[in-house]
Amino acid sequence: MDGGQIVAAALKAQGVTFLYTLVGGHISPILVAAQQRGIRVVDVRHEATAVFAADATARLTGIPGVAAVTAGPGVTNTLTALKNAQMAQSPVVLLGGAAPTALRGRGALQDMDQMALLRSVVKWSAAARRVRDLAPMLHTAFEQAQSGVPGPVFVECPIDLLYAEPVVRNLYGAQRGGRSLGARLLQAYLRWHVNRLFAGVPANPVQAPRPIAPALPSxxxxxxxxxxxxxxxxxxxxxxxxxxxxxxxxxxxxxxxxxxxxxxxxxxxxxxxxxxxxxxxxxxxxxxxxxxxxxxxxxxxxxxxxxxxxxxxxxxxxxxxxxxxxxxxxxxxxxxxxxxxxxxxxxxxxxxxxxxxxxxxxxxxxIQARDRERNAEIAVQAETPTASINPLHLCREINAALGPESIIVADGGDFVATASYIVQPPGPLTWLDPGPFGTLGVGAGFALAAKLCRPAAEVWLLYGDGAAGFSLMEFDTLVRHQAPVIAVIGNDGGWTQIAREQVEMLHSDVATVLAQSDYHRVVEGLGAVGLRLDDPELAAETLAQARQVAATRPVLVNALLGKTDFRKGSISM
Missing domain, CATH: 3.40.50.1220 (TPP-binding domain)
Known part of the structure; x- marks a missing residue:
């Protein structure tokens, strides 16, 4: 097996069923070998989405989620998502491509010190230097991701460890002729280097995973x-x-x-x-x-x-x-x-x-009486007229539309926080939010993973209009990978969670104002179905229509919201 095949075999042995990625030349052998071994390769439009999807997969299945990204900017684009997984204690394995081992520090394409960059946002990291390192390193990575306090790990896989030996020899020009002493010495060094890269690979390099026992209380x-x-x-x-x-x-x-x-x-x-x-x-x-x-x-x-x-x-x-x-x-x-x-x-x-x-x-x-009292207050507030749609009314309609197998993905500030008071997950493992890091942009990756891991579930992605800007392009991914989710954008034309306190305390709305854009038209251009909702009396009907569409295609409801003071004074520090 070449290095790409070894990596794929190791992932298969760990029970990995999805490999999330944004393609790059440094990692192509891993993707091709994974597909050949029956691992579904899911390509997205931003590397952060790949890690978010791996994070959600880990949460829903208990098996570490895996993402593979190319070197340099591919790795740097994962930083926020890795930190989110670290804070949420999600076991994620990130495979990163890297420049050829003999060309490190010499100006190779996308060469950088990736290990130093990621050290603070992962639980464990290692860089392979020979083909024989790949399998044991991945085995350790999965153990580290799951043991103790779970978290993300990083394995750097240089490109010359992933391709077949003849390809690598040709890459280095180790078989080229040359008459000068310097040329002959360089050829000898490159032959030695390639021999060392491929030496000592066992016939069966992949180990069987060991179960990770949780820490038991006395x-x-x-x-x-x-x-x-x-x-x-x-x-x-x-x-x-x-x-x-x-x-x-x-x-x-x-x-x-x-x-x-x-x-x-x-x-x-x-x-x-x-x-x-x-x-x-x-x-x-x-x-x-x-x-x-x-x-x-x-x-x-x-x-x-x-x-x-x-x-x-x-x-x-x-x-x-x-x-x-x-x-x-x-x-x-x-x-x-x-x-x-x-x-x-x-x-x-x-x-x-x-x-x-x-x-x-x-x-x-x-305390049950207090719960009933608060629910009654919310019901009254939901009937208060606002411009377009009262967000509390919309959340109550979403809650009524949820089926017993629904999964809710939360990606936003004010609208999603409002929904958290009203929208009730129907059962265990049916609510996905970023966690304590409070990251915006998790939505599309989480929703994609939820639909892939639980195809029979109805996946609802609740977006704030600010948060939607981070991953709306991933509707292209949802369409291509036939992941029909229902997205609802609470579109109030602003970064409202910030504006609530900024305007009151600093008397300025600078940088908090957005347009109530036609997000439904954006997803139509990407192959999904878009619905516009601006009448509260049509909320239940529009959500029902979205559910029908989502039987086969991703759909987005662009819900124009009015302003309320429901979350006044909700700043967190």
């Missing part, structure tokens, strides 16, 4: 947490994305939370874990509940800006934190009981202890 720590919970009168459990790192165990995790019986708030990838109507699942007024609770259990959630750096938790409450990361376990707020372990495993073990959920009934009823 029985003593689980028992201590159980004892504290059994004594609590007003407990709150907050679940984060880490608890869903093993997707096929989501149903067991939901069952464990039901058995425990304490009120639950869900965040990140955990949204939808308990379905839409579970009695223990609370959605609103989380800050108030955390302040009133006498015990707070964070399962895979750090005390970062989303919890006001731990200040949302009452200082009088007993505080338990479970996290894969030692750093996140005690960041900003040290727990009384800290457990460095997989939160999903911990919760399943915790459920083995007996709890009397009925003693928490008055507390649960109190």
């Amino acid at each position: 029985a003593e720590r689980v028992a201590a947490a159980a004892a504290a919970l059994q004594k609590a009168q007003r407990p709150v459990i907050l679940i984060g994305s880490q608890a869903l790192r093993t997707p096929n165990q989501a149903a067991d995790l939901a069952g464990a939370l039901t058995a425990i019986g304490a009120p639950v708030y869900l965040s990140g990838m955990a949204r939808g874990l308990l379905g839409r109507d579970h009695a223990l699942h609370l959605r609103h007024k989380r800050r108030e509940a955390l302040k009133e609770a006498d015990l707070v259990l964070l399962a895979g959630v750090p005390c970062d800006f989303r919890l006001d750096y731990g200040n949302q938790i009452s200082r009088r409450a007993r505080f338990i934190s479970v996290n894969r990361s030692r750093d996140e376990l005690a960041r900003n707020r040290r727990p009384e009981i800290g457990i460095q372990a997989d939160p999903g495993v911990f919760l399943r073990q915790l459920a083995a202890h007996k709890f009397d959920g009925e003693r928490w009934t008055p507390w649960l009823a109190q």
Whole structure:
């Protein structure tokens, strides 16, 4: 096998089914060999999209997502997406092309120090220098991406390791003649260099992957947490994305939370874990509940800006934190009981202890009443007339249109944050947002991966009109790869989440104003179907039409929104 075939064989052995890429000469052997081995090669229009799609694939399948990009600008274009995966703790493997090994530092095409550039945004990185390095390096990359705190990794694959040996010898001119002493010495060096590149490759270079076991909590720590919970009168459990790192165990995790019986708030990838109507699942007024609770259990959630750096938790409450990361376990707020372990495993073990959920009934009823009150407020606000369409009304119509197998992809600021209060994921692993890095531009890559990984699911991509500008061109990708998603742009003609505070605090809307452009016409030019929505009375009808179209083709609803003060004062620092 040449190097490209070795890489493809290693990916196949790891269970990889999709390879996301933007083609480049440095990586062509990998793409061709992957296709020959039955891995679906999905080519996109920007390298960041390839990494975003790999990120979403990892979240939905539990197998590291893989992207391959060409050298130089191909690698640099992935930086934001890699950092997003790092912050979201997604196991992603990035394969990057590189200049020929003998020409590094001599002005070769797209040659640069890629390792130094990526070191701060990946968990682990390595550069192959011989063909025999490729398989063991990839084996290690997959282990590193999944072990401990998951994250992105980078493997640099120079072009001369990927092509067949005769091609590489010709590339270096190692077989060319020459009479001068200098020419003969150069020929001898190049022959030695090529011989070294291809030496020592075993007949069967690819190893079988080893299962990655999650960090297990000690029985003593689980028992201590159980004892504290059994004594609590007003407990709150907050679940984060880490608890869903093993997707096929989501149903067991939901069952464990039901058995425990304490009120639950869900965040990140955990949204939808308990379905839409579970009695223990609370959605609103989380800050108030955390302040009133006498015990707070964070399962895979750090005390970062989303919890006001731990200040949302009452200082009088007993505080338990479970996290894969030692750093996140005690960041900003040290727990009384800290457990460095997989939160999903911990919760399943915790459920083995007996709890009397009925003693928490008055507390649960109190916060359920607040949920109902907030839902009633939102319903009233949704009926308030605005120019064009009230965004709350549109979100309620989207929520009503969702089927039981729908997946929601969130890519935006103000409109998407509004939707997060109203649009309810129907089940586990049906909500995809960027995570704590707050990255705009994830939408098309996430939606593409969701549709490929779950072809039967109805994928809804909720775009802000600002965020849509990062990846609207990927509708070309969705059309070519027959990934019929439903996109809805909340088009209010601005960067509204920023404008809310900037205008009030600095008295200027500079750089926050956009045109309410005809985005539906853009996607029509790329082969998709575009629908314009500017009448609230037609919202349900237009969304129904979009669902019909999405049976076969990608569709975008360009929904013209009016302004509301629903999220006034929502700035985050």
